[in-house]
Amino acid sequence: MHSTPATAVPPRIRHRQVISLALLLVSGVINYLDRATLAVANEYIRADLGLSLGEMGLLLSAFAWSYAICQLPVGALVDKIGPRWLLGMGLVVWSLAQAAGGLVSTFGWFVIARIALGIGEAPQFPAAARVVSNWFPARSRGTPTGVFNSASPLGVALAPLLLPPLIAATSWHWAFFATGALGLVMAIVWIALYRDPVRGELDNAERAYLEIDGAEAGGKAAPAAGFAAWRSLFRHRTTWGMMLGFFGSVYLNWVFLTWLPGYLRTERHMELAQAGIAASVPFLCGFAGALIAGWASDRVARHAASPVAGRRNAVVVATLGMVAFTIPAALVESNTVAVACIAVVIFLANASSACAWSLATVAAPPSHVASLGALQNFGGFLGSALAPILTGYIAQASSFVPALLTGAGIAFLGAMCYLFLVVRPIPEQY
Structure with a gap:
């Protein structure tokens, strides 16, 4: 299929696009700062609360399980209620849960706070996918999705830079209080501006722009999102x-996200300071990966046989x-080569994630973009919840080499699932 000449973006639409993306970027950074606070303050919390390594592992995994499970209903809720109010409510819930983490004094209450954090943060990315599908035509959704x-990687990269000085000047509790307060401010800004x-x-030019590539507004209006239609998504192999x-x-991705510092210290025998620097560089590469992949996937999609094929192929390649x-x-034996390879992996992991979310905006029926994106994210975060546990057991029984190779094998199977199962978009049901 040949590409179609680009249509100029009407000024009012461009204004709303810029505001929406700026708000999503800031809220997403806060989202990942909150997730990473526990990891940054790990040793202080263990010492203060007297936690074992096993208890800390359970505490670190509590967020991922509640977050993954909540992806099942949250996408449908975003489609039904809309991203403005659901993400706004999510910001309030997760920020209060984050602040509560600074108040807890027992392991049990900390687990509850982390579970609540996962519930509150669940709407962030499904809502973002819905926002992109609302304000961008299908051919142009890769860049904003990136x-x-x-x-995600920007928040992970900023956490070890911003939070340790605050912890050193006050205590680990204030890292939770400050990031929680930041989220509450963002909730007010999001609801006020989005x-x-x-x-x-919309005038005719604005409607025409948003309806490029067969968007719903030019023909039959999309039906309201409902449970029966959400359930029907499971009947499609896509x-x-x-x-x-x-x-x-x-x-x-989460093998490295959760185990990279430990891997570099244990398997690669790096000094603490050296491992800290080596562990931060790949996530800066991941930030670039998300941005570049979003831009590139738009170019690929315009020359592909279909929007779904173009964005799916980008996920598979990454x-x-x-x-x-x-x-x-x-x-490899060289630590330098190993870290360079890991940087490329995390670059591509964030590229793959950006392309996967842009795929959701073109593979889903118009009324269920957030629903399909959330279901995809549910599958992903089941992987994120299992990765640190399985990696730890394999490394304990043998070494990190088979643990990393196992992760590579699972990722290969994932690529094949995209390639052979994601063939066509899911039709709207009226």
Whole structure:
């Protein structure tokens, strides 16, 4: 299929696009700062609360399980209620849960706070996918999807830079209080500034821009989102391909996200300071990966046989690249080469994630973009919850080499699920 000449973005639409993406980027960075606070303050919390390594492992995993499970209903809720109010409510819930983490004094209450954090943070990325589908035509959704996905590695990279000085000057409790307060401010800003497009308030040029590539507004209006339609998504192999595929990609990403410092210290025998620097560089590469992938996937999609094929192929290529660079990262003797390979893996992991979320905006029926994106994210975060546990057991029984190779194998299977199961978009049901 040949590309179609680009249509100029009407000024009012451009204004809303910029505001929406800026808000999603900032809220996403806060989202990941809150997730990372526990990891940054790990040793202080263990010493203060007298936690064992096993208890800390359970505490670190509590967030991922509640977050994954909540992806099942939250996408449908975003489609029904809208991203403005659901993300606004999510910001309030997760910020209060984050602040509560600074007040707890027992392991049990800390677990409850982390579970609540996972529940509150669940709407962030499904809502972001809905926002992109609302304000961008299908051919142009890769770049904005890359922007909101870049918040993930950026937040992870900023946490060890911003939080340790605060902890050193006060205590670990204030890292939770400060990030919680930041989220509450962001909730007010989000609700005050974000608006969904209202068809009756758009002029002809604005409607024509948003309806490029067969968007719903030019013809029959999309039906209201409902449970029966949400349940019907499971009848399509595209849904299962995206869930299983994202499981593989996110699993391998979280092997490094949770174990990279420990791997560099244990397996690579790096000094503490050296390992800290080596562990931060790959996530800066991941920030670039999300931005570049979003931009590139738009270019690929415009020349592909279909929007779904173009964005699916971008996910497959990025995921296979993760596999290809994980293998030498596990096997080479040189620490420098290993860290360079890991940086490429995390670059590609965030590229894969950005492309996967942009795939959701074109593979889903218009009324269920957030629902399909959330189901894909549910599969991914099942992988994220299992990755640190399985990696730890394999490394304990043998070494990190088979643990990394296992992650590469799971990611390869995920790429194949995308390639062979995600073939066509899911039709709207009226």
